[in-house]
Amino acid sequence: MSISSKDSPSFMTHRGIFISFEGIDGAGKSTHIEALAHAFEAQGRAVTLTREPGGTALAEKLRTLVLNEAMDALTEALLVFAARRDHLQQLIEPALVRGDVVISDRFTDATFAYQGSGRGYDWKTLLYLERLVQTAQGLEGDFVRQPDLTLWFDLDPDIAAARLAGARVPDKFESQSAEFFRRVSGGYERRMQADSKRFARIAADNLRDVVWQHVLQAVQQQGWLP
Ligand code: TYD
Numbered sequence: 001m002s003i004s005s006k007d008s009p010s011f012m013t014h015r016g017i018f019i020s021f022e023g024i025d026g027a028g029k030s031t032h033i034e035a036l037a038h039a040f041e042a043q044g045r046a047v048t049l050t051r052e053p054g055g056t057a058l059a060e061k062l063r064t065l066v067l068n069e070a071m072d073a074l075t076e077a078l079l080v081f082a083a084r085r086d087h088l089q090q091l092i093e094p095a096l097v098r099g100d101v102v103i104s105d106r107f108t109d110a111t112f113a114y115q116g117s118g119r120g121y122d123w124k125t126l127l128y129l130e131r132l133v134q135t136a137q138g139l140e141g142d143f144v145r146q147p148d149l150t151l152w153f154d155l156d157p158d159i160a161a162a163r164l165a166g167a168r169v170p171d172k173f174e175s176q177s178a179e180f181f182r183r184v185s186g187g188y189e190r191r192m193q194a195d196s197k198r199f200a201r202i203a204a205d206n207l208r209d210v211v212w213q214h215v216l217q218a219v220q221q222q223g224w225l226p
Contacts, residue, residue: 001146002075011088011093011134011135011136011141011143011145013056014093014096014097014099015096015097015098015099016095016096016097016098016099016100016101016102016146017096017101017102017148017149017222017224018041018092018096018102018146018147018148018149019036019101019103019104019108019147019148019149019150019151019219020103020104020105020106020109020147020149020150020151021033021103021104021105021106021150021151021153021154022106022107022109022110022113022150022151022152022153022188023111023153023154023155023188023204024113024153024155024157024160024181024184024185024188025160025164025173025174025181026155026159026160026163027153027154027155027160027163027166027202027204028153028155028163028204028208028211029105029151029153030105030152031208032151032168032212032215033049033103033105033128034049035212035215036103036215036216036219037049037101037103039212039216039219039225040101040103040224040225043225043226045100045101046098046099046100046101047100047101047102047103048091048092048093048095048100048101048102048103049105050087050092050102050103050104050105051104051105051106052080052083052084052087052104052105052106052107052110053066053067053079053080053084053106054083054087055087055091055092055104056083056086056087056090056091058083058090058123059083059084059086059087062079062080062082062083063083065079066080066171066172067171067173068084068171068172070172073115073119073120073121074121074125076115076119076121077111077115077121077125077126077129078129080110080111080115081129081130081133084107084108084111084133084134086193088133088134088145089102092104092145093145096113101224104147107146107147107150108130108134108146109150109152109187109191110187111126111130112126112187112188112190112191113184113185113188113191114173114184114187116187117183117184117186117187117190118173118176118180118181118183118184119186120183130144131144134146146195147198148198149198149199149200149218149219149222150199150200150219150224151200151202151215152188152192152196152199152200152201152202153204154185154188154201154202154203154204155200155204155205156205157178157181157182157185158178159205160181161178161181165193165194165207200214200218201220202214202215202218
């Protein structure tokens with residue numbers, strides 16, 4: 001099967017860098033995402049900051065549905081992957097071609113962690129959808145777009161829950177049990193084991209400055225920052 005689209009970006013050649021941040025809700029990614037964007041900008045790099053689900057007008061609409069409406073796990077997976085397809089085509093691939101540093105608050109690993117391990121949806125089907133969505137022409141070709149580096153903020157679900165408590169009105173996922181988030185963490189672990197070179201595991205229970213040093217080191221090890 002082929003999804004032909006003349007203006008579909010190639011998904012392959014790029015000069016940019018693609019970094020994703022992952023972790024359970026409350027793991028504390030946000031401040032470090034901002035700080036990393038500033039660190040790249042200080043080196044004169046153009047940065048595209050984005051998030052999933054979301055990042056484009058259409059994907060943000062799908063985000064509102066996914067985060068607020070009850071639905072079965074396959075429907076949820078299809079919506080996040082639909083959002084991802086639009087996000088890749090409209091924002092991520094063009095930014096990588098320009099040579100930007102693309103920093104995304106979550107990407108595909110979140111689908112495996114939340115819909116796969118959290119909600120118990122079939123992992124193999126998610127692998128199929130990943131391949132369908134993250135290749136330029138939908139399943140054709142060997143190149144499946146993935147982040148160049150994924151920073152996984154690993155935090156005990158009980159600590160994350162305490163951090164989130166009272167912070168804001170919880171959305172559909174934030175109101176899940178610690179048991180749900182234990183499964184989500186297990187999903188991230190499984191993704192890391194399948195592609196360990198792509199991942200840096202960040203112990204997120206440290207002081208903010210210590211966590212930042214670990215984030216910076218992971219990026220420096222790739223040779224992307226001095
Ligand atoms: P999050 O990234 O934590 O944003 P905010 O800090 O604004 O709440 O929220 C996104 C939520 O969506 C989070 O609970 C994880 C969930 N999610 C999925 O379930 N599947 C996915 O594929 C993605 C990208 C996110």
